[in-house]
Amino acid sequence: MNLKKHIPNLITLGNLFCGTVATIFAVEGDYVYAGLFVVLGILFDFFDGFAARLLKVSGELGKQLDSLADMVTSGVVPGIIVYKLLIESTDSVQDCNQQSYLPFIGLLLTLGACYRLAKFNIDTRQSDSFIGLPTPAMSLFIISLPLIQEYSTIEFAQELITSNYFLIAVTLILTYLMNAELPLFSLKFKDYSFKKNIIVYSFLFASFILIYTLHFISIPFIIILYIIISLINKIIVFNGNSQNPPK
Template identity: 30%
Template structure:
């Protein structure tokens, strides 16, 4: 009778199952490391660490699907990592950079953003298997996703790094208003673009690859300006995404 218990106790787990979770832990550690850089006043490194966390966050799901090792544990770990890397870390970074000058108001703004991120991720987990959502069925996301939300929150810092005239860091109230707007966009129900659902026509393949190459080259030359332009392009695309969703929804009802 004891043999089955021993077999259950020492049940093995495939490395294939562990690898996606390791990538998620890299994102978690990058988020925490961004706070360390911010505490040392290394602002560019702190923002870069958050961007690195976003890259790892995009890779873990891909690795899991490629290895066919998706799991409920991995989904929960991913959400916990996102709260730290894209919720807590960016809020702390922005507070240490400029919001601390506003004292309690600045801390309230940081809390609002972090809370909005936690609420967004909780909503995502609650609806992760809800196929009845028209946004999901049509290939759209609900609200601004976590990595992009963190990137948009830190965009004033990127502007400061790219332009370097001190304008962004001297407008704490404006940045506070902007931060609250980003928080609201994250918890909103507006449809947003999903890169996973994008399809490129075959005849556009070469031009699209050329544009991607130009963007990558730009990152080597003017890193923060390119990231800033990507963020602005995303904001501009939001009304177009909403219009595309409404058009799909209306055509489906006919």
Template identity: 30%
Template structure:
């Protein structure tokens, strides 16, 4: 039973991903976004359960990737297309197609490199990519905002997320994040506090959280490489008078 537990969570991942697709077809973008977030929830825990019980396997990795492609590739691509990009005709569906393809490429690269024990992700993780698109839809559904942000803003965002998925920019994975026994109580308090804050306005706070993580990778990349960046410009004589 222990061996099946991670696969059960992975199956719930694709279940809610498929649920999101059905709701997109029905035109219920709120429930479609909710389905994607539930898929993210179960995707987070399937890998952690496998590591906890030391039952990681090649089958589990491949199954997880195929489910991720549905939940975090196809479902968000259809959601963002039907919600906003449909009005752009060929440009709209090609942007959605590019996003879905970049998710597939990112998952394939992850499997080939087999980054089980890395403390970082190479490129934006596909659940985070799906999360930023779904949270953007939720935010725009609940906010009286200029229609241009629902069209051109989401078009630009889709291209940006697609690039970050296959980019070499590193994102923290938090896989090696461990809580000491003495810190468990305080972590629980902060977790409940954070959950309460998010529950007060989920469409806003989920958008803020995923946007922060989206920008965290480029920020850390620039921070870690700024010395080399400025050094290269200096060598080329950019700053010479």
């Protein structure tokens, strides 16, 4: 029995385990531990692919298993968190509409993540980059919201996150971005050359600076920065190809 080929799949199952635990904490309203296990799951998600490339054992089973694990960690959990935040939002309390179906809008994130992951598995264009916002990026954006609400000293940010209008807008925008024809660079390294990975290294450096200075509130800005850098890179590449067409 070749144990080596099962190592990446075991790491992927670590992602699924973390996502399942995060789901339990999210349902209970413990957003700190839910966020912690989502981050751990995303780390497992990164390292399963890294291990597969390192051991040269990638296969169809690992590809499908990876998406199923992501569906929980970066699909179910963010949907539940927004559902809970919409229930707790000040606007809902002021309206006194306890029978409102509004919180279920948060589950659009779960549906959007499912559709995005299914497309990813059959889209051959996404081997070296992404088309549409990756589900882990969406999940990180969402788990940051209750943490900002709890720990940020910026009153405006706290009030914004308790608005159901803001939460619904974020849900709709992120659901769209996950499935949009939006070219985004990947954080996967084929080698560690600075010249070949200058965009990734620059993004990671800027992200560390933002996290160090802004803490939880930096996460939404990092996701926005990721999209902006990707679009700028796409424009630069497009202009370069236009000026130097293939002969």
